[in-house]
Structure formats: structure tokens, C-alpha cells
Amino acid sequence: MEQWRGGPGGGGGPGPARQKKQEKKKCKQDPNRSQNPKGGDIPEIEDYLTRAGLLNMANPSASLIDPDSIKPRKEGITYTINNVDQFNYALNHSGYAIDLNNGFPWNGQHDDQVGGKGVDNRFRTGTKPDKLGRKSLQVVVGPPDDSRKATGYSDLDCSNPVQSPGSAAKHLIGK
């Protein structure tokens, strides 16, 4: 569905010229150290989430992720999902995400970092229009509480393990 494809107000993704320049750069994953809570990947993860239609910093009341709730965690961030059903609907209709819950035998970089039933999603890497960006965004959705809120986790990886066998190898080597 078109409305979930980033679109206007989506955090200002890289333009074509900048995108080409970025392709040549080495993909680097920054740890989010506690002494540098706003450093590392956080602004970049927020940018990916915005373009995926999951985060709206410009209009927080219309955001599926509560922007005020974002906190660093390991190589990524955790946050509060305001309504898990609507969040999953947005994920399923984004056109970018690969659902890892269909029996794909992935056991790699974040093998101890998974959420509730049917929750681990990875976004395709690449710079073509149907991709979010050079890196792969991981979105892990926790089980909902009695208010349909849930905790989410996201990070960026240099490659997407489910995109191709080559990506899987690259992902493991890059660990």
C-alpha cells in the first residue's frame, strides 16, 4: 500500500547524488555505548524507522512509535509501540520488510534477542526505490500488554541475512 512507503515528511532520506556517494563508504555498525546515549547509530535508526512509516517525529501524536520513549540498547534502541496491531499492520504493508517468522532457520547475530510470537522483521538492504537504504533495519516487536502497547527493538545491520545466501555469509562474517 502506497501510504506506508515512507513518503513526504519521512525524515528526508538521501537524495540520488548523496546516495551514490554513500554506496562507496564502508558500512559500519556503531555500538550504542551508555556513555554516549545519543551517539552511535541512533539518529540513523530513527531515520530508517521514519522512512518505514513507523516513527513520526514531526507529528508525535500520529506516530506508531512514541518518540519520547526511545532509549539506547546494545547496538540498537528500544521504544514503546503505541498500538501493536497497527504497528504490525504497517510493517506487513510496508513492502520493505521480510518477516522472519515463517520458519526461516536464522540463527545469527541476534540469536538471543527476539521478541514474542511472529515478531522479528528485517528490512531489505539496497539503494533501489523499493529498499529503505544501504543497511538492513531490524524491527523486533515484543508481545503486547493489556493496553495493546508493546516494547520494540531496532538496529541496523550492514547486510540482511535473509535477502540472499551471500548476505547471510556477510552477516555472519561481519559479526
Added chain:
Amino acid sequence: MRPYSLILFAATGLLLNYTCLGLTHNGSTGLENHSMSNQSSEEQARVLWEQAIAAKGGREKLLRVKNMVISSRAVYETHLRKRNSWNQERLLVFPDKEWHWTDMRPDVFGLRVEMYNYEMRIFYILTPEDSDKKVRQVANYKRWEESTLSNAQILYFMETSWVKPLPIAAHQDKVNGQPVDIVQTEFFGQRIDFALHKVTHLPVRISYYNKSITGRGPLTISNVDLSEYVEVDGIKIPRKVTPENSSTFNNRIQINVDYNEEVFVKPTTLEAGPETWRPKKK
């Protein structure tokens, strides 16, 4: 929610709008019949609501509730079939203050402590990885009426001094194969349906009709099943709460507790543990 459920819901909504506006092809006769049936349905809803309030322990006891503590434990399965525990401690001071301890370690979600004080319009979120322990301003659009504070009052008490869903209509249906009375209510512009047990009159399921947050997605209906009622201070409260597609929460509920008021003003420490809300010993 599956797409066909959404379509069915959208179709039902259209049908309801169509019939509620009295837009029947029979003209005035249809309108009269409909308004009569509406009136009796509303009356029936009020009667069923009062039965449920009495079954809970009576309005007088419900209106005496000022705060509650929910200590809950759930187990969920990850997509790698690992079982992980989820421990929560929540202090809710009605109408406008909440403090949550949520521990999902060692999973990626980790440990979070969150406090919202809507009266003073301040909040804080603590995690082990973040050294930022600042108290921040609650955004203007956030209100306790749309937070877990009102949700908990509806879920555990149905009605309190601050939350009073308005019964609008009633009909019969089945939940988990058992016949129930459904009372459709409205609170703060949101439709909330209560499925009441035919014999005990206590809620066995509450259904929330959630408008799209982004304005681009569909409406969603979320169900929460309630079971194993226990009596706490004379009020019947569900010990087991199961949100749809989630884990079952085994709850221990305390009502009208003494608590440490400081937690609603300045950040606590994570080291102090989940019972930081308890009053300081003198």
C-alpha cells in the same frame, strides 16, 4: 488482524452507521421501529451494566478505589521457540499518575522503568544502558484518559470515580463457545464492548475499538480475556488477563496501598528494584 476481519468490521461499521441514521428504505415506519429497538437496547444495556457493577462488589466499593498495584508475571515464546519471562510491577494512582517496572531481560527489550505524572506533566524513563536520568515534560497531546491509567480502571473495575463508560446498546453473542451478553459502551470517544457472563454477570472479555493512530491504517479491534476472579477489598478482580495474541498475565492486585510519593517527582534508581514504589521506612 486478518484482512477479512478488517473488511467485515468496516462493513459492520457502515451497516451500523446506515441503520443508526435511520436510512432505511421503508421511510418513517423503519425509523420508528429502529428507534424503539434502539431505546430498548439502551435500556437493556443499562440493566446489564448495573448487574455487572453489582457483581463486581457494588458501586460504593468501586468509587472508593484511589490507587492499585499490579504485580504480574507472564511467559512468552520467542520466534526461536525460547521461553522468556516478563515481570511487571505497576503502581497506578488515579486518575493521573503511573509508575511501571518492566523486566524482559535477557531479551533485547531489557529492563525499563517509566513514570508519567499527568498532573505535573512530567515523565522519566530509565534503562540500564542510558545514563540520562532527566525528568522531562509530557507532550501536550498526551492525556491520562488515553493512557494505561484509564485502561486499567476499565479492565479491572469497569467503573471508578474518574472512568465511567456509557452503556449504549446490548446484544447477545458467544465468547470461547459460551453465550454472553455484550454491552456496548463509549468512553472518551472510544467504543468499548464488555462481554458479560450469563450467570456471574462479570466481564469475560473486553473489546477495544482503536482508531488509526496515523490516520492511514484501518480501525482495529483488540480483545482482552479475563478469568479466575478473586476478591480484593470486596471487589471481584480478574487474576488472569490474556490480551489477544499475547501471553497470559498472572496478576496479584493490591488496592489503596500506601506508596512512596517521591517516585512521581524524581527518578528512582534501577538498583532499588521493582518495589521502589513502597513507602520509605521511618
